[in-house]
Amino acid sequence: MTINQNLFSSLHSLLKMQMYKAIHLFLVGVLIFATASGCSGNISDSTTNRHSPALSNSPPTSTRVVEHAMGKTNVPVNPQRVVAIEPCSLDHALALGVKPVGTSHHYMKRLHSDETVEGIEDTGHPVDLEKVLALKPDLILGNAWAADETIYDLLSQIAPTVIVEDKNGSEWQESLAVYADALGKGDAAKKIVEAYYTRLEEFKAQMGERLQNTKVSAIAIYPTGFDLYPESTYIGSILKDAGLPRPPSQSQFSSESNRQLHGLSKEHIPDLDGDILLILNVNSPDTQEALKQLREEPLWSQLKAVQEDRVYGMELYSMSCGPIAVNSVIDDLFKYLV
CATH class of the missing domain: 3.40.50.1980 (Nitrogenase molybdenum iron protein domain)
Known part of the structure; x- marks a missing residue:
């Protein structure tokens, strides 16, 4: 009887919330x-x-x-x-x-x-x-x-x-x-896109032969799991335009199958690896807590990027979706890779 009463109470509360939301939108x-x-x-x-x-x-x-x-x-x-x-x-x-x-x-x-x-x-x-x-x-x-x-x-x-x-x-x-x-602002937009590709060409030139031999892994980490970012995501599209190869775990997914790369468990830690490991939104409390936990995992210490100390943090802009954030990502590519 107690379970039924609790269930009824929960449903009643949910219905009240939906009703209040509908009334608010109506008003x-x-x-x-x-x-x-x-x-x-x-x-x-x-x-x-x-x-x-x-x-x-x-x-x-x-x-x-x-x-x-x-x-x-x-x-x-x-x-x-x-x-x-x-x-x-x-x-x-x-x-x-x-x-x-x-x-x-x-x-x-x-x-x-x-x-x-x-x-x-x-x-x-x-x-x-x-x-x-x-x-x-x-x-x-x-x-x-x-x-x-x-x-x-x-x-x-x-x-x-x-x-x-x-x-x-x-x-x-x-x-x-x-x-x-x-x-x-059509003319301004054209200049933004032109400047974007100009910067990437400069990046490619400075990377030289290293460009094709540097697999970059882009991830977000949480206390509950990990997300991988393939080419069909915001940062993935920038890395693709920059000519940077990706690890197999992040190079074979379309936008329709991106959900397969979210909420991965600790068993998938090897899939995070690359020559370079970029951690998105690194300064958030959740990311910092997740990093603390990962450092205690044996699989984490076996990653190539970890062993070679090539793990780099990127701020929240790395998960944004506009030209200013794009240029901030490119700034970091120059900083960490060049």
């Missing part, structure tokens, strides 16, 4: 609609694009159509108040020379200097729609992992919203092109 939607109606008066019935902004508290501006992961959206030609709802879109915007008025402060200061992000308001993690609304943006940028269709529809009632879908960060150049289109 936020009502608030957005009410604010939009009050600011803009009547929304023209001729508007056929459901992603057109409902808010219009400023004089009409010229717009153009931008295609993105959620469809097509009319965006202002020269947006002045941009909100980036997660770290990746923030990275892209800053790289393109646009400082958003709001973003999620979650991880923000670990990816960028205080001076760079000074004055950017916090929009919460996950995104807080009321905070976004209060900033009165004229353009919202984001990644699909931070905005499902329900959140996207609500954001679109606040301002034109452009979403990219790059869940593992390997398509950062495609995301950059979309954001650049939305921000009117």
Whole structure:
């Protein structure tokens, strides 16, 4: 009888949480609609694009159509108040020379200097729609992992919203092109990509014959297991463009099979090895705790990279997905390999 009562209590609590979440989203939607109606008066019935902004508290501006992961959206030609709802879109915007008025402060200061992000308001993690609304943006940028269709529809009632879908960060150049289109920064995006390949060519030249003989393993470690990062991931795509070979454990997986490389147990420690071992997000408490545990494992001490003292830590940027983080990764490649 006690088990049934506990089960009923747990289910009841879960249902209450789901109900409160649904009510919150409903109330936020009502608030957005009410604010939009009050600011803009009547929304023209001729508007056929459901992603057109409902808010219009400023004089009409010229717009153009931008295609993105959620469809097509009319965006202002020269947006002045941009909100980036997660770290990746923030990275892209800053790289393109646009400082958003709001973003999620979650991880923000670990990816960028205080001076760079000074004055950017916090929009919460996950995104807080009321905070976004209060900033009165004229353009919202984001990644699909931070905005499902329900959140996207609500954001679109606040301002034109452009979403990219790059869940593992390997398509950062495609995301950059979309954001650049939305921000009117196409020329800046081309220069960023050109500079990226120029730096990698310089790296290859300095590596010389060592390039093809240096297998690089990229991993994340946790107290509960390990993740491996093949070519179809963010850092994997950079290592591939740099011409660096990967260990067999990380060179034979497509994006569809990446899940096979997550949450690996201690028995897979040999799969972590390479001539160089890069540990992502090394300064996090979880990573430090995991390193402490690994050093007590006999299999860890047998790794070639460990024996040759070629294990290097990379900061959180190594798990990001924008041009600024990309260049930080390349900085480390020069530092550790050249």
